[in-house]
Amino acid sequence: MTITSFNPPRRTLMGPGPSDISPQVLAALSKPTIGHLDPLFIGMMDELKTLLQYAFQTKNDITMAVSAPGSAGMETCFVNLVEPGETVIVCINGVFGNRMKENVERLGATAVVVDGEWGRAVDPAQLDACLKAHPEAKFVAFVHAETSTGALSDAKTLCAIAKQHDCLTIVDAVTSLGGVELRVDDWQIDAIYSGSQKCLSCVPGLSPVSFSPAAVEKIKARTTKVQSWFLDQTLVMDYWADNAGGKRSYHHTAPVNSLYALHESLLNLYNEGLENAWKRHADQHKALATGLAELGIKFIVPESERLPQLNAVYIPEGIDDVNVRSYLLNEFNLEIGAGLGAFAGKAWRIGLMGYSAKNENVLLCLAALKQALK
Numbered sequence: 537m538t539i540t541s542f543n544p545p546r547r548t549l550m551g552p553g554p555s556d557i558s559p560q561v562l563a564a565l566s567k568p569t570i571g572h573l574d575p576l577f578i579g580m581m582d583e584l585k586t587l588l589q590y591a592f593q594t595k596n597d598i599t600m601a602v603s604a605p606g607s608a609g610m611e612t613c614f615v616n617l618v619e620p621g622e623t624v625i626v627c628i629n630g631v632f633g634n635r636m637k638e639n640v641e642r643l644g645a646t647a648v649v650v651d652g653e654w655g656r657a658v659d660p661a662q663l664d665a666c667l668k669a670h671p672e673a674k675f676v677a678f679v680h681a682e683t684s685t686g687a688l689s690d691a692k693t694l695c696a697i698a699k700q701h702d703c704l705t706i707v708d709a710v711t712s713l714g715g716v717e718l719r720v721d722d723w724q725i726d727a728i729y730s731g732s733q734k735c736l737s738c739v740p741g742l743s744p745v746s747f748s749p750a751a752v753e754k755i756k757a758r759t760t761k762v763q764s765w766f767l768d769q770t771l772v773m774d775y776w777a778d779n780a781g782g783k784r785s786y787h788h789t790a791p792v793n794s795l796y797a798l799h800e801s802l803l804n805l806y807n808e809g810l811e812n813a814w815k816r817h818a819d820q821h822k823a824l825a826t827g828l829a830e831l832g833i834k835f836i837v838p839e840s841e842r843l844p845q846l847n848a849v850y851i852p853e854g855i856d857d858v859n860v861r862s863y864l865l866n867e868f869n870l871e872i873g874a875g876l877g878a879f880a881g882k883a884w885r886i887g888l889m890g891y892s893a894k895n896e897n898v899l900l901c902l903a904a905l906k907q908a909l910k
C-alpha cells in the first residue's frame with residue numbers, strides 16, 4: 537500500500553457546517569506553533585476573550601473556547617450547572633433539543649420536555665405553562681437556531697419567561713452566533729455555547745462558551761463534584777479568568793493553532809461589525825429564497841421563524857435526494873446538507889453560514905440546483 541499526502545479538493549460548503557473558511561483564517565492556522573503558556577500566546581488568549589465577549593454581547597468574565605466541538609460546549613454547560621436530582625425544562629423542536637435531554641438524563645437529573653413541532657420555533661406559551669406545572673424546575677434549556685429544521689426561536693422572550701420563574705437559562709447558539717441577532721446580557725442568558733465551524737467560519741473543533749455571574753455562583757455552590765474532569769469549569773476558570781493575575785496554570789494543552797484561527801475569524805467578525813454580519817446573512821437568505829421559489833422549491837419553516845443561515849427545504853416530488861447531492865458535489869464541488877432526524881430523505885439543508893453567506897455562493901447554488909433538477 538502506498539500512502540501519499542492528503543489533498544482535499546476546494547469545495548463550496550453550503551451545508552449545516554462546517555462552512556467555508558476564508559484564506560486569512562486558513563493562513564492563521566499555519567503560523568508557527570508556540571507554547572500554550574508562552575506569554576505571547578497568553579496575550580493572544582486575552583484578546584480572544586475580548587473578541588468572544590463582543591460576539592456574544594456579554595461582559596461575562598467566564599467567556600472562553602472549550603477545546604472540543606459544539607457538542608462538548610453543550611456538555612460543558614449541563615455537566616457544570618446541573619446536579620443529580622435537579623429538574624431541567626428542555627424545549628425540543630429538533631435533533632439538538634433531544635441531545636440536551638440526553639445530557640440532562642445522563643447526569644441523573646430530570647428532564648421535563650416542552651414538546652414542540654419540528655420545523656417551528658419553540659412556543660413561549662407552552663414553556664410558560666410547563667414552568668407553572670413544574671415549580672421545582674431550576675433551569676430552562678432550548679436551542680436558539682435549530683440546525684436540523686431551520687427554525688429560529690425567540691430567545692429573548694423564552695429567557696424572560698424563564699426568569700419570571702427564577703430559572704437559569706441554558707442556550708444552544710451553535711448555529712446562531714454571528715448569523716442572527718444574539719445578546720447574551722440583554723436577554724438574560726446564563727449559560728451559552730456555540731461552535732467554531734458554523735457562522736464563525738473557523739475550523740471545526742472549538743466551542744465558545746460563556747457563563748453569567750449567576751451561573752458561576754451556581755457552579756461554585758455545587759455540593760457534588762462535576763462528573764467530567766476535562767469539562768470541569770472550576771478547574772479551567774483559573775486559566776481564563778482576569779483574576780488569574782497573568783498566572784496561567786496547566787490544565788490541558790490548548791489547541792494552539794486552532795485558537796489562532798478562531799482569533800482571526802472573530803477579528804473578521806469584529807471588523808465587519810455584528811449588525812452588518814447579521815444583515816449580510818439576512819440579505820443572502822432573501823436572494824436564495826427568491827431563487828428557490830423560482831425553482832418551485834418550498835421551505836419547511838414559516839417565513840417569520842426561518843433561519844437565514846440554514847435554509848431547510850422540501851425535496852421536490854420525484855427527485856432523488858442522494859443523486860442530486862452527489863451531482864452537486866461531483867459536478868460543482870458544492871456541498872449542501874441532507875435532512876436530519878424526522879426530515880431524513882425528505883429535506884435539504886442549504887447553509888449560508890459566515891464566509892459562505894455571499895453572492896457567488898447563492899448564484900452557484902441556484903444554478904447548480906437548476907441543472908441538477910433537469
Ligand SMILES: *Cc1c(COP(=O)(O)O)cnc(C)c1O
Nearest residue numbers: 605606607632681683710711731
Ligand atoms: C452543529 C450543532 C451542534 C453540535 O456541534 P458539533 O460541533 O457538531 O459538536 C449542536 N447544536 C446545534 C444547534 C448545532 O447546529
